[in-house]
Amino acid sequence: MRHLLMIGSTELILIVVVVLLLFGGKKIPELMRGLGRGVRNFKEGMNEPVESASNNGMDNDDDKEHPDNRP
Secondary structure, three states: OHHHHOOOHHHHHHHHHHHHHHHOOOHHHHHHHHHHHHHHHHHHHHHOOOOOOOOOOOOOOOOOOOHHHOO
């Protein structure tokens, strides 16, 4: 199983060529920029404090009467 996970230089070059053919030279920087922003947002989200599990960031209005819930 460990042997299957190793990628050689030939396979890496083939992957790069296929990506270039699929997306083109202009689109790749945009894709990488978006990937970088996503990673940065994920890291920032990991550093934010965790909200309590009981509130979970949402209001629980079940005990309030709503005009739409008339019998």
